[in-house]
Amino acid sequence: MGNLLQKRIPPAGVHEIPFFYTLPKSLPSLFKREFGHVRYTCRACCERLWDFEIVTQKAFTIVGLEDINSETKDEHNIQL
Numbered sequence: 001m002g003n004l005l006q007k008r009i010p011p012a013g014v015h016e017i018p019f020f021y022t023l024p025k026s027l028p029s030l031f032k033r034e035f036g037h038v039r040y041t042c043r044a045c046c047e048r049l050w051d052f053e054i055v056t057q058k059a060f061t062i063v064g065l066e067d068i069n070s071e072t073k074d075e076h077n078i079q080l
Contacts, residue, residue, distance in 0.1 A: 009050075023062070026064075027040075027062050027064060028062070028064055029061075029062055029063055029064040030061050030062060030063075039059065040059065040060055040061070040062055041057050041058065041059050041060070042057070042058050042060060043055065043056070043057045044056050044057075
């Protein structure tokens with residue numbers, strides 16, 4: 001078993017695993033208001049059988065075609 005784990009453990013150093021993901025063009029921009037928000041984050045998790053997981057999270061901003069942060073005259077006329 002020890003020999004198997006030694007084969008799966010990468011050598012010490014910095015390791016990068018490039019990836020990409022195409023986001024839909026219809027995503028709204030970053031939005032912050034008193035009663036709600038839209039935020040985007042990317043979370044990566046490295047699962048290791050022999051130790052705790054390594055987890056990291058990074059926030060990023062989407063700038064969409066429509067600015068939903070600007071106030072409109074109909075903002076207070078929302079019916080639920």
